[in-house]
Amino acid sequence: MASENVIEFTDQNFEQEVVKSEVPVLVDFWAEWCMPCRMLAPTIEKLAKEYEGKVKVGKLDTDANRDVSLKFGISAIPTVILFKGGEVVQRFVGLRPEKDFKAALDAAVAG
Numbered sequence: 001m002a003s004e005n006v007i008e009f010t011d012q013n014f015e016q017e018v019v020k021s022e023v024p025v026l027v028d029f030w031a032e033w034c035m036p037c038r039m040l041a042p043t044i045e046k047l048a049k050e051y052e053g054k055v056k057v058g059k060l061d062t063d064a065n066r067d068v069s070l071k072f073g074i075s076a077i078p079t080v081i082l083f084k085g086g087e088v089v090q091r092f093v094g095l096r097p098e099k100d101f102k103a104a105l106d107a108a109v110a111g
Helices: 015-019 037-049 066-072 099-110
Strands: 007-008 025-030 056-061 079-084 088-094
Touching: 007 037, 007 099, 015 025, 015 056, 025 037, 037 056, 037 099, 079 099, 088 099
Parallel strands: 007 056, 025 056
Antiparallel strands: 025 079, 079 088
């Protein structure tokens, strides 16, 4: 489900792509069977386009990547976590409006 601007994160590339990233990273924890996750997908796509070059945006399939999901205590999806400098800056659980993500992203990019 990754696209041109949305990176597919996995247990194997998470450390390199997210934790060691020079820019803030927005990670959408999702699963194929999750209807709210599917509803959130267009918002994630839009954010990836809008923040291209400033923020890394990607998705992690919780069914296929149990290690990272367990490490960050993902118990409900969709969960979207914003990382900066390898640290969790903000966590969103459930369907949220685009403006919530934008406010967090703008703060991460500015600060």
